[in-house]
Amino acid sequence: MRLLSLIAILFSLSFVPAIADGHGIVNVYSARHYDSDIQLYEKFTAKTGVKVYVVSGKSGALEKRIIEEGGGTADLYITADAGRCGAFKAKGMLQAGLSSDVIKSAVPKNFRTSSWVGIAKRARIVYFAPERVTGAELAGLTYESLADPKWKGRLVIRKSNNIYNQSLVASLIKNNGKKATEAWAEGVVSNMARTPKGNDRAQIMAVAAGEADIAVANTYYLALMLSGKKGAEQQEAAKKVKPFFPNQDGRGTHMNISCAGLVKGAPNKSNAIALVEFLLSKEAQEHIVNNTFEYPMIAGVSPHELVVNMGLDFKQDLKTKVVNYGKNQAAAVAAMTGAGWK
């Protein structure tokens, strides 16, 4: 009967609920599944005794699961890109509550709402090959001027289904209107050196390899390559491209955030708020910037040295509220796909 008892044990195992309900826990749905984030949660647990349960995955699938579970399980939703947090809020899945004094004093107004806040920043910038792009060509470069015919066959950028692009285009719609942005998207498509493919890092490498002269990608990717974490070859490749921060004469460079949102019906609301406050502490911010090469959300913390070397004195776009990224997301997708942006 040993076999029977084994079977019984196995069966009962399958009925173990996914999460333990209790006071000392917080359930996190995270699309940022860096190992360094897990280490952060461990630090939080060590400090507060609150155990962090994580389910990670791509943001779309996580959002779906939160919606279908219908509340009562998820406490905090962590993802990269304000566009996602904004869109999720628009679906009525987030609730107000992230407005404690700690959070308010840590995060600039532009990067938070009452239901979701930024925990780290990144900029979406232009990378260029100094061998083939002159300073004169670059002078005064804006996102808008990426549609200029002088870049014909010289530009690489990701697909239109990428959220970073969607948020960038959403910010253009906010600033220039739908019509102008649709025309802009057509210009960008006709400037592309190749059909969009690969991730941000692949765009930077395409410039290094000579497939294109300029690329659009987020800031932390170059630092990641320069760090050598991606191997000696990519480190060498990263040195062949230079970052350029667009729109310096105007509203500033497009900024985006990694964000944490308080889920509607969160069973452990206070623990969730405590976790967000912890993520905004100096200790946690230093941990984040040194592992992911993002910019810190709070003042008084320096980014990683490699990010500092890329230049810190650029003008950030603090005018366009990140909440617009979610609002204009659908229009952004329509503008890009309408222009034949794959």
Add this chain to the structure above:
Amino acid sequence: MKTFNVWYITSFIISLIVIIPVLTVFSSYFDNTSDYFKLLKNTFLFEYISNSIILLIGVLFLTLIIGVSSAYIVSFYSFPFSNFFKWSLILGFAVPPYIYAYSLTAFFENYGTAYTILKFFLGEGNYNTHIPKFDGMLGAILSISFSIYAYVYILTRASFYFQSNNLLELGKNLGFSKIKTLFKIILPSARPAIVAGLSLVAMETLSDFGAVDFFSINTLTTAIYNSWLSFDDLAFSNQLSFYLLIFIFTLFIIENFSRRNAKYHSPMQGGFKLKEKIKLRGLSSFSAFFICFIIFFFSFVFPVCQMLYWTILYPKNFFDLDIQNLFINTIILVSISSLVLIIFSFISNYGNRISKSKFLSILTTISISGYALPGVILAVAYITFIAWFDNTIINYLEIKSIKKLFIGSILGLILAYFVRFYSLSCNGIKSSYEKLNRSIDESAYLAGYSKLRTFIHIHVPYLKSSIFFVFILISLEIIRELPITLILRPFNFETFATTAYIYASQDLLEAAAVPSLFLVIIASLFILFISRYILKEKYE
């Protein structure tokens, strides 16, 4: 009614569980889709369908060439290492398409491994522009083909093997050359087996999620997933599923039909002479070796080496990974699921055996249709159904919500696996159950055995080896399985497959190498365990 017993009811319940996701998809077909993205959909629908078709044609073409040519060489000729290739050619199965895709990208991307190798041998230089890029559609076709060509190989080889020597002699007598014999005699008579293999390949290709998602190609399957997620449009997603399912069910029927035809090559049908393999020498021997080696190399050695290289280059990823935990999770999933699957397959097969009910056998046929449902659609349909069930019936009965029990729990995962892999397990048990002569049952009853006792003391021991075979097959599928596990898994619960996928989706391919490598090693071991069943050279 005499047949209305416990076996009957169980079979009925099994069929119901499996059929629910299919019904969920079909019932939503007639829902109205939101017209919010109507325009967008109209432009996209064509792209989805044409991408699916291009992918399908590409993979069918490649697997046909690779599978049939390797099966031909290995079955009819003997050359150095021909016995090694016979089983090593099925190792490609151990590398799921998405893991193949990671390796392919890692090797050929700008400043990838190919660049490193060239730099090592030739010194500095910009080789990137000279290195071919296998990404996008081409990458997906290659990844899927090398991962699943073994379906064609195994079935074609089996058919070649049992092809009567008389046929070959006929060719010789007619004065046919080797090539002419191949095309006029050998291939036509192996056609049902080849078609069966190709339809399996086609089903897997259409349901692939990991590789096409990685190369961001919009096929019907990824479109279903994306329209469900980003457009929040379940009805449209289900409509796409409907089209896809019709496609896949057609293949499913073709496969079943061809398999039946393939059985005509039975050695029992008189005049079977075991053929001697032709010994190759010189150049032709080398060519045979070379072709097999190339296929083995690209399907198995290449991806494994790439992952091994990364693991060695970045050992930190190896030490950071909680391998023990992943291993335990995998064992939990594999053991519970296969146990449940095998038990229910037995019940259903036994029910069929003793009741001889037509209706029951139709139910069984329906219940194997779950395999045709792509994992990602199954997971979507599963969540949809549970949410619906909870919101209506459970809510009406005023019982505590069951969502937590079924979504994001091991139980939920096992239920979904059950639907997906029931056909595998049921058919596996069935094929050897049918060989067990019914007169044995009669004798047992005469000897005073009850039905249950006959079942436990006679049937189960007799079918031991096929239970083992089915167990390994299920395990193999579950450790490679990605979309269901990804969508339905509990908190703090990862498998090798989900870990690899998550790292890869974070652009950390080098970290994805470690879990991928473990997955491939475990899968290879499983394949080696059952290779003698797959490649059996004599009828039992």
